[in-house]
Amino acid sequence: MDDKNIPFQTIDWSLIPRTEHAGESGIAYWQTMQFDGLRVRIVEYSAGYVADHWCQKGHIVYCLEGEVTNEQENGDSSVLIPGMSYIVSDELSSHRSVTQTGVKLLIIDGDFLQLK
Structure with missing residues (x-):
């Protein structure tokens, strides 16, 4: 098996450490799984996050x-509520997240989103 392949696995997100990232206001908490060319995260933004x-x-x-x-x-601008998504490739948008009440997101990014 190539080192770049991802074997079948389950993720118990409660066991993945949270890292803290300050916004312009508020805090983002990331739980990150990093693979070769792929990052999968649960990200929580606090109320008032910009x-x-x-x-x-x-x-x-x-x-x-x-x-x-x-x-x-x-x-x-666009709004996401539970059950909604957005998708964009690298360099096709200059965007940022803002939340008044707080939000929890699943975010996937990586090499496959590079412009062709």
């Missing part, structure tokens, strides 16, 4: 709990 940067990386984002506004630097 990201401290405009992100240009691609993501697949699925809202598990709460509500988040996805602001784009061009002025567009």
